[in-house]
Amino acid sequence: xxxxxxxxGSWGTALAQLLACNGNEVGLWAxxxxxxxxxNASHANPRYLSEVExxxxxxxxxxxxxxxxxxxxxxxxTPSSVMRDVAGVLAEAVDDDFPVxxxxxxxxxxxxxxxVEVFEAEMGNASRLAVLSGPNFAAEVIRGIPxxxxxxxxxxxxxxxxxxxxxxxxxxxxxxxxxxGVELCAAFKNVIAIxxxxxxxxxxxxxxxxxxxxxxxxxxxxxxxxxxGQAITCMGLAGTGDLVATCTSEHSRNRRFGKLxxxxxxxxxxxxxxxxxxxxxxxxxxxKTLADCYDVGASHHRRRAxxxxxxxxxxxxxxxxHQPSAHHRVLRALARQSTPRxxxxxxxxxxxxxVLSHGRSAGTLVLANRKGGFDNLxxxxxxxxxxxxxxxxxxxxxxxx
Numbered sequence: 475x476x477x478x479x480x481x482x483g484s485w486g487t488a489l490a491q492l493l494a495c496n497g498n499e500v501g502l503w504a505x506x507x508x509x510x511x512x513x514n515a516s517h518a519n520p521r522y523l524s525e526v527e528x529x530x531x532x533x534x535x536x537x538x539x540x541x542x543x544x545x546x547x548x549x550x551x552t553p554s555s556v557m558r559d560v561a562g563v564l565a566e567a568v569d570d571d572f573p574v575x576x577x578x579x580x581x582x583x584x585x586x587x588x589x590v591e592v593f594e595a596e597m598g599n600a601s602r603l604a605v606l607s608g609p610n611f612a613a614e615v616i617r618g619i620p621x622x623x624x625x626x627x628x629x630x631x632x633x634x635x636x637x638x639x640x641x642x643x644x645x646x647x648x649x650x651x652x653x654x655g656v657e658l659c660a661a662f663k664n665v666i667a668i669x670x671x672x673x674x675x676x677x678x679x680x681x682x683x684x685x686x687x688x689x690x691x692x693x694x695x696x697x698x699x700x701x702x703g704q705a706i707t708c709m710g711l712a713g714t715g716d717l718v719a720t721c722t723s724e725h726s727r728n729r730r731f732g733k734l735x736x737x738x739x740x741x742x743x744x745x746x747x748x749x750x751x752x753x754x755x756x757x758x759x760x761x762k763t764l765a766d767c768y769d770v771g772a773s774h775h776r777r778r779a780x781x782x783x784x785x786x787x788x789x790x791x792x793x794x795x796h797q798p799s800a801h802h803r804v805l806r807a808l809a810r811q812s813t814p815r816x817x818x819x820x821x822x823x824x825x826x827x828x829v830l831s832h833g834r835s836a837g838t839l840v841l842a843n844r845k846g847g848f849d850n851l852x853x854x855x856x857x858x859x860x861x862x863x864x865x866x867x868x869x870x871x872x873x874x875x
Contacts, residue, residue, distance in 0.1 A: 476501060477639070478541045480560055481551035481578075482509050482534065484522040484750070488612035489549055489577060489640075494529035496642055501541035502534040510534040521749055526616050538563050547573040547639065550593075553751045554580030557589055561596035575604040575625070575636050579660035580753040581760040588657040601629035604636050605653055607660040608711040609719035611726075615645060622646040624712040626656040648711065655703025659694060659713040664728045664754030665761060666690035667720040671732020687721050693770065697761070700768035728754040 475498050479490045482504035490500045504510050512520045513534035517527055535541050542548065548568070552560050557578060564574065574597070576589045587595070594600045608623030615621050625640070625647055627633040633649040641647045650656055666686060673682045694717075695708040707713055720726045731744045731752040741755050764770075 475499070475547075476545045478503065478545035478548045479551060480538070480541065480548060480564075482506075482513070482519060482522075483551065484612040485577060485610075486549075486551035487519045487522050487526075487528070488616035489551060490532050491526070491528055491616050492640065492642065492645060493549070494531040496639070498531065498639075500529075500532045501543070501545055502532050503538060503541040504534050504536060507536055510536055523613060523616055538567060542567050547575070547635070550574060550576045550578060550589075552578055554578055554582055554589060554753060554756060555751075557582065557592050558596060561593045564593075565597045570599050571602050573602050573604070573632055573635055575606055577606045578753075579607060579657075579664065581661045581757050581764075583756060583760060586760050586764055588654065588661070590653055590657060601627075602632055603627065603653075604629075604632050605657055605660075606636070606640070607656050607716060609715040611719065611723060613725055618644045620644045620646070622648065622711050622715070624648050624650050624656055624710060626650040626653045626712070628653055650707065650710070650712070652704045652707045654701055655698045655707030656712040658698045658701060658703055659708055659716065661753070661757045662690075662694045662697065662761060663713070663717040663720050664752075665758050666694070666717060666754075667726055667728035668732035668735070668752070668754045668758070670721040671726075671729040671734075672736045673732075674729075675733035675736025683721065687717060691717060693765075696770045697765055697768065700770050701764065728752050731755060 477493050477498050478501045479486055479493070480503045482490075482502055486502070490502045494500050502513065504513070506521075509519060509521060512518060513528060513532060517530060517532075518524050519526075519528065542564075548564060550557070550560060557576075564572075568574075574593060576593060578589050581588060582592050585592075590600070590603050590605050593603055597603075604625055604627035606623055606625050608621070610621050610623050621644065623640070623645065625633050625636045626649070627636070628651060630649075630651070633651070637647045637649050669686050669690070670683045673686060691708060691714060694713065695705045698708055698713075699705050720728060723729070727748060727750045730748075731741070731754070734744050735741075741752065744750075744752055
């Protein structure tokens with residue numbers, strides 16, 4: 475099978491190598507002629523991951539037509555700033571049911587549209603579109619270091635097709651139907667990673683970074699839910715997984731940019747030094763606009779807290795003294811596990827069961843309110859927990875905690 479990979483940056487190069495090692499022919503579109511010449515002649519990308527020898531099954535070109543000729547699917551790995559142009563080219567070159575997976579992370583500047591929304595606007599037929607996102611650094615994926623990712627699509631067959639296409643012994647693929655949640659997490663975590671990088675650049679420590687990551691995750695979940703996504707997505711590979719990797723790893727371009735920014739550098743200097751785009755810098759303004767439109771932010775959180783307390787201001791620790799603490803609620807939930815009973819799950823909630831080790835089921839159901847993100851979590855005992863170990867099959871379906 476031939477696959478067209480549009481974009482020859484570090485991530486595009488890594489995915490092209492992964493697909494080639496899975497037994498596919500790859501038509502790799504690159505913008506620069508010198509990259510095309512080097513890939514075809516010496517089987518290496520001179521600008522990105524140049525120390526890795528690329529498969530002979532990868533043929534590079536500067537022509538969209540040549541890359542797409544005979545291809546059965548397209549993998550989009552271009553910056554968010556040029557996605558609409560790429561989608562327009564594909565709309566003219568491929569059939570209406572041609573599968574396309576978007577591996578770029580960000581939000582279109584100006585419109586505020588997510589990548590999949592841009593492609594749907596230009597190409598139509600959302601059922602053949604999918605997105606790929608997760609804690610996947612190109613430098614590790616291309617070397618076969620074990621990694622996992624999420625493939626999201628509104629169409630189950632499309633998700634399954636790309637799941638099998640990318641799955642390998644070292645690259646585990648999960649599927650999801652929450653396209654909005656996966657893409658928002660992908661964009662949002664880059665902004666948080668910049669903030670973490672800034673904190674380290676200012677000389678702050680791990681406590682500050684942990685606070686930024688944790689509170690950033692809570693705000694991410696609120697925005698995801700208000701935009702129509704699922705709060706539980708934020709706890710999967712596309713949310714927490716990618717957030718942790720991007721905020722803590724030296725591979726992270728957004729974290730590195732944040733650190734450079736704190737030290738007096740600029741976005742232009744970062745691009746010149748790394749030949750990479752810090753997508754988080756482009757997403758900051760657009761995500762702020764989205765948050766304002768959906769009234770997601772600190773002021774909204776304070777108003778909700780006062781409303782829950784009947785107009786009274788919260789205590790200094792954020793807890794109503796007349797209500798049981800979260801600690802006591804968890805203890806009561808665990809105590810009720812001795813007399814389990816069937817619990818009905820309201821519509822608008824997502825159920826996930828947690829199974830502890832040593833052959834004992836002592837978990838709880840985490841019910842994430844779709845209307846409020848992770849600031850509205852409640853816990854109830856589960857009467858349907860299994861002690862069986864999780865399957866390691868690549869056909870495993872939905873990503874979750």
